Amino acid sequence: MGRKIPLLVLVLAIAGFCYMLFPIVVVVLAGLTAGEFLTFPPQGLSLRWVVAFLQSDKYLSAFFFSFRLALMTMIVATIIGTAAALFLSRTRFVGRAAMRAFFLSPVVLPGVVVGFALFAFYISTGSSISRTIWGLWIGHILYSTPYVIGTVGAALAAFDISLEEAARSLGSSPWRAFRRVTLPNIGHGIQAGSIFAFIVSFGQFEVSLFLSAPNSEPLPIAMYNSLRYQFDPSAAAAGIFAITLVTASVLLTNRLVNIRRLLERQHA
Amino acid sequence: MTFRKLEPTRRSVLKSGISLGATAAVSAPFVNHAWAQDVSYDGEVFDAGGATLNIGEWGGGWEEFVRSALTDQFEKDFNCKINWDSSFPWFPKFVTQGPQDPVFDIANWNLPNLTQTKQAGDYFLSVDEVRENVPNAADCWSFAFASGAGVTWAYMPYVYAYRTDSGPAPSSFRDFWDDRFANKRGTYGTENGLMHAFFMATAQEFGTDQYDMNAAFEALENAMPMKVSEFTFNMLSLIERGEVDIAVHIEGEALSLKRKGVPMDVWLWDSRPILTQTKTISRYSDPMQKKLAFALLNRTLGAQFLNAFGDEFLWRPTNAKASITAQLAEAGVMNTPDAVEDFWVPDWDFFVENKLEITDRLNQIFGL
Known part of the structure; x- marks a missing residue:
């Protein structure tokens, strides 16, 4: 039996969803326009700008570069973020709150500040990674990891630590107890965090503005350049593919999670 | 645990001084910057031995056209690789790295940003230094040098x-x-x-x-x-x-x-x-990069590229020997001394x- 939702809350929720979805609808329709410029409402519907995107070496290489970058970022951010969340939730020491704030600071600070600060740091330390793919990767990891810390931290807060302690008391090693008891319970948080990291990295603009390497342009930078010098709807067409990729990754992950649950039930 | 007290003697001080002096004397000749080694360019094609030229240029459709009409062939002719960076703005990048470690060997600018960078330090070769090494600059109208730090190639x-x-x-x-x-x-x-x-x-x-x-x-x-x-x-x-x-x-x-x-x-x-498009060459680029920058600027100022660029984007050339694209010429636009004498560049x-x-x-x- 479903719970009753007050009408006012329901209306506000629907309005909120519409408000959030509207920009996506605008991007999709603007990318399907038959007109010459990126405008809304579209001047007729056509696939000409989608075709232009698919035929553009510049856009396609930017798209796949962003995809690879986001994937690499997601892997490292998930490992570091999970470890940091475990550290923050399992240890008690003076300054823990300050350390949590420190870990989350890249999200709080404007992206431009983070990007420029990293760029200046690379230069001042004489490292050779400024304006290289590795420097850009570090920037994306820095910016994406707090999302993993946040979601895994929330999962750990809901996790009953006595379950792990019970496993230990029955002779399980710390690693085995973590792998067999804790990890399955916080898995959803890790998955959600990794998806966030992927999405944040894929759409990251401000950090990339200062750190992107020559000849290796992430998609948001390529879209910005297109708007700056052409303002044709190919940028919106690129946006359609970006939205599709992000949506597909979310759906795919949900699907994988559900399959795993099904398998677990079958084994049970 | 015991700590050794540092008590410098006359002998140790002298030894340290000699070591420092020797280190400085040995390493000084290997400071590989352009102020130590000047270069010149005569307009001929040369083999750059696979060197990399860092350029700051606009992206998007502009980049696609300039690559196809200019830089792809340039890379083949000069046996070099172009690192193309279109993540504007250039100013903070130049200033952060400093004049002696230039972020780009050659950069394309709008004049307000170029002027801002020029005022911040000794980043660019002077107009006279560029003109001496870029033969096609001799054919440019005088307002092409109004920036004081580069050569305007289109306007x-x-x-x-x-x-x-x-x-x-x-x-x-x-x-x-x-x-x-x-x-x-x-x-x-x-x-x-x-x-x-x-x-x-x-x-x-x-x-x-x-x-x-x-x-x-x-x-x-x-x-x-x-x-x-x-x-x-x-x-x-x-x-x-x-x-x-x-x-x-x-x-x-x-x-x-x-x-x-x-x-x-x-x-x-x-x-x-x-409105102008102006290219600068960094003063402290390494010699090979500086020579390549001269060569690329020379090709940019050539009539062949300027004509193609004008046909695509309707910019006018600053080279007197280049032609105005047909679409502007039909409207009466000319590339003659009389036609350009009234043009001026705001005091940036x-x-x-x-x-x-x-x-x-x-x-x-x-x-x-």
């Missing part, structure tokens, strides 16, 4: 882009202020170079000269309400949709909209200021020195 006059179905065509700079254009006139945000030029031209028109800021502020206040856009191509879409009837613009881009059949045209400002040094005040005040006027 466009500032214009009003206006809809032809919105009433009589403008015939003077002050027509922008006509009542009929209230809230239908368009200009740009305070970071856009077109707004900077419009400000200087407005000062010249309404005040004593281009430096009369108060006259410009007052005139722009009287021009409100205006539609304020960030990019020129966004402004074209506003004109196409009829949200703007008259707008500050540049010749070639505005005419590209006319070519698409939109009922609009352009009117050149009678004071004839121009003045603008940059007063930029904070101008930006602050314009933001107030625009309500930003």
